[in-house]
Amino acid sequence: MRQIVLDTETTGLETRDGHRVIEIACIEISQRRLTQSHFHYYLDPERDIDPGAQEVHGISREFLAGKPRFSEIAAEFLDFIRGAELVIHNAPFDCGFLNYELSLLGLAPLETVCAGICDTLKMAKDLYPGKKNNLNALCERYAVDHSHRTLHGALLDAELLAEVYLAMTRGQDSLMIELSSSPRSSDPQAAQHEYPELFVLRASEEECAEHERLLAAIDAESKGQCLWKKTAA
DSSP states (O other), X not given: OEEEEEEEEESSSOGGGTOOEEEEEEEEEETTEXXXXXXXXXXXXXXXXXXXXXXXXXOOHHHHTTOOOHHHHHHHHHHHHTTSEEEETTHHHHHHHHHHHHXXXXXXXXXXXXXXXXXXXXXXHHHSTTSOOSHHHHHHHTTOOOTTOSSOXXXXXXXXXXXXXXXXXXXXXXHHHHHHHSOOOSOHHHHTTSSOOOOOOOOOHHHHHHHHHHHHHHHHHTTSOOHHHHHHO
């Protein structure tokens, strides 16, 4: 299984107001191991950034001057995520923005390119209902060091989320390994040799007689309420 942990930063909260993606980061996980492969760009949104959004991520319009536009990295981005499962915290937000960017280019949405989307926020709410389930809270819950996260950033947040996701799903991974390691065969003859033959040791006549004497004593003591003798009858 190839998975891509993805995060974005944006100029604001709503695509309907024309807000755009200004940072995108993808971290690759293969067979539940972090690889050295990642995808990361700052992007020129061709518009101003809301002051509230800038307070969260600290990215200014001046910093983004001269950075590529989304249209310039779209093909590379789609090639990077193609066929993988996306792991995103609050997936509707990031997917909504990325699908908006793709729609501006006349391209199909993410769901037609990737193998699926896992929303870790929904997963966390199912595991810990009624508790804080933002990225900071999950880092603390799973002992992931986030002391250097003073501002939001797509690359940093994707790296932290990758560690959190692996910790959240560690039990599922152990179960899958256990199930996949159990030998199974559709050949009845082969199946007979998967386990050693059961050895049966039968009671001797003396042991059977002693057993009957014990049951008789129990039956007498309980005034005929010995369940073993009733069942046998």
